[in-house]
Amino acid sequence: MKNVRSIRGLALTGVAALGLIAMTPAVADSEFDIGNGALTANADLDFEIVIPRFLYLQVGSAGTTVDTVTFDLSGVASIADVDSQIGNGTAVDGDITVGVRLVSNAGDVDLEAVGSGTGLTNGTETIPWSQITGTAATGGATGLDVPVVGAAAVTIPATNGVVNRSDTWSFDYENDLLVSGGTYTGTVTYTATAP
Incomplete structure (x- = not known):
């Protein structure tokens, strides 16, 4: 019986010691130097910064507002105006320009434009997306070129x-087609993708 009690006592002492070790806080690196003359003690401290990957794309107003670019050819008062303004291949400027911004820390980014349906629609009538062209004020290696819809x-x-x-970005309606009267609408969704 005496041996069993000793073993139990040692076991409890060992468990208590492990508990104290588990509760001991982690300590930083340290070094102690002693002696005559110059002394040096070094201690290391590690640092870590965690930055999440992100991807941000803004086309037009910030937030949830969806801007509308309008091409208005309604100033027609005569057949001469029709001949000189509608479907004659003279591009019509959109009424607004839109600011765009693309920011990411996830490496190269792919940017594409997908239009709703086959073009802007008015009932069963359609103006193809190829009739809408975009131009970037800067573009190239420092700006952001306008992606072609469907490309x-x-x-x-x-x-x-x-x-x-x-x-x-600014947009033009190429105005190459004589189409049915009405208001044609559609949406282009610009999508940025990082691997």
Whole structure:
């Protein structure tokens, strides 16, 4: 019996010691130097910064507002106006320009534009998306070119893993077609994708 009691006592002492070890807080690196003359003690401390990957795309107003670019050809008063203004191939400027911004820290970004249906619609009538063209104020390597609706995605290269581009886009209605009267509407969805 005496041996069993001793073993139990040792076991309880061991468990208590483990509990104290578990409760001991982690300590930083330390070094002690002693002696005559110059002394040096070094201690290391590690740092860590956690940055999440992100991707931001803004086309037009910030937030949830969806802007509308309007091409208004309603100033027609005579057949001469029709001949000189509608379907004659003279491009019509949109009524607004839109600011765009693309920011990501996830490497290269693909940007594409997908239009609703086959074009802008008015009942059963359609104006194809190819009649809407976009121009970037800056574009190129520092701005943000307007992707062609329905074309393959364009890759925006990152610098040191970061894309930070902004620009201003304007749009034209090519006006190459004589179409039925009415208001034609459609939506282009611009999508940025990071691998």
